[in-house]
Amino acid sequence: MSRLFEPLQLGALRLPNRIVIAPMCQYSAEEGSATDWHLIHLGHLALSGAGLLIIEATAVSPTARISPADLGLYSDANERALGRVIAAIRAHSPIAVAVQLAHAGRKGSSRAPWDGGAQIPPGDPDGWIAEAPSAVPHSPAEHAPAALDAAGLARVRDQFAGAARRAVRLGLDGIELHLAHGYLLHEFLSPLANHRTDAHGGSLQNRMRFPLEVFDAVRAAVPAGMPVWVRVSATDWVPGGWDLPDSIALARELKARGCAAMHVSSGGVSPQQKIALGPGYQVPFAERIRAETGLPTVAVGLITEPAQAEAIVASGQADAVALARAMLYDPRWPWRAAAELGAQVQAPRQYWRSQPREHKDLFAGLAFGQR
Template sequence: MGTGSWKGPGPKARHATGMIDPMPHLFSPLTIRGATIPNRVFVSPMCQYSSHDGFATDWHFVHLGTFAVGGAGLVIAEATAVQPNGRISPQDLGIWQDGHVDALARIAQFVHGQGSVAGIQLAHAGRKASCHRPWEGQGILPQDQGGWLDVVAPSAIPFSDTYPQPHALTSGGIAAIVAAFADAAARAWDAGFRVLEVHGAHGYLLHEFLSPISNLREDKYGGSFENRCRMTLEVVRAIRTRWPERAPLFVRLSATDWVEGGWDIEECVDLARRLAAEGVDLVDCSSGGNASHQRIPAAPGYQVPFASRIRRDAGVLTGAVGMITEANQADRIIAAEDADAVLLAREMLRDPRWAQHAAQALGHEVPWPAQYLRAAPARVPTRRSWTMDA
């Protein structure tokens, strides 16, 4: 189990002195391995479809830097492809070559300079690759518009009629992708990111292997639960050989496919337990994305029970996501120990300074940049650069 994993009893445990630890709250720090994240407000990875040949641009710098200026404890860069054919669209961010590092390093340095922690999500889109970026169309992107033919998946099953027909990966192809994740992790560290997240959710490649809906293989990567989990566990093991021991490792999982006969919460708890034993520190608990006929009962906080269940039954830190928009709502999730952090996406787009506004509403302090102190509430401290513990 990772050194940052929750092992119980919780933060309210009584010490020998008879004192009780303070109730955790949204703006209490969270220490995982050698990293202390200043608060529990995390920015979810959000694809921007704004790169060129995988290179980060000024858009990414401003997009991610704004959240750090706004006081978020952890800012996670979008799904970043470990192979060129693992991009959702030609405009996805990439980290499959050393040349990508410098532009990413500029972002990580700025985020840390604001007192936040810079993270990055590594991904392979699998059968959801070679598609239009959302505002330019849906589904298959023709080759003459930048699409590619080598779309891969566990089995030759397209996501839907409007998505590319994938090729089933060979064992050699699987090994190459596992190695690509490990190489990408080393580049992420070189770029200055200090939290790494593996994307195993939303119908992308690793999720495709986990789910019996998309994985019909008859070799050691298909069939049984153990076989369907094999590639995800291999990726985590490979990353841990290249990602420093003192640095936190997260995995995003879809807790359920929201369809009968698909991946479900029982299997997700089992996998989370195995991931923790391999050095994963936090499971980012989302859901869905692997079936075009899914029926999601979306409502405020509808995915929080997944984070609570996995935290309790797998004994690992969790992050809660999905329609978390209000300060009191987020604070209750942490105080009730349903999750150890909340991850916000759309709400951050609506209000990049959500963390500062939430802190003010809850009566806590989030340091502000010195340049903005004239607009800050009274007695707000200035921000210091973030560094990882030795």
């Protein structure tokens, strides 16, 4: 029996397997609202056979966007547009769907990657002044963000809670909070970005304070059985930055607050990072956090082969694996994994006839007569 295709329980949410589609920004929204692209893109991935689909980083306010084309969940129009996408998925796929709620912090007001990805200069009508823990730009050539004051912190916290309530109304199955990749909540955690001298800066406990306040606000805003978890950068890959022991301390705090899991990535807060890339290069971080805290972990990063994913789960390095680019390239990756590992996977009945003859038990529930 494949361990990758065993069920996984997250709060009241039972996943049929341990394959997660990681959130991937599409830079294709209009004023924060999902478009036909999202309907096609997310609908396509919803037919993959994965256990969980996490919607891309979804901004909790206009200022929280990375780019003007980022997805958002801060207005009634945003909610209606995303609701159309979710309704289509629910009508045709049993996949669990979560959303990653995010605030870009000092990396906000940027061009889409295919437009260069650079910060939009001050005064440009497409941009805005980014906000962050401290008035420290991501790189020396960029315009400094505005440091959040006490009122700003309360506003952002409430924006996360408000977006979470919208996610509940949409019938989503879970919420992931984005504490990774150099965005706002990661900026509070990392001493490379957080230069504050108040209760939200300095010591590790102080730097964790605001992300934990946001987690508490979101946890309180949703039903008790709805799982809330976080994505974290386990290390900044920069000396003197956020590191694995810090992530373990954060995981302990989150576990005590009812966090369902930790989705373990790395990097993103500094252009000075030096990342040692290789297959499964972030898996040891997920393994260590899981071993030290008992918190379920999702491993991500250059996990591309079914046997590799199976080994990660079967050896106890992580409870689940997440794929991003590999899933875009091969959106039926879970079908291939099930075939290679001798497991079954859910597939829409319209596709049952595609089952290979050598894998006659691949699709669960198949009963198809060809005329």
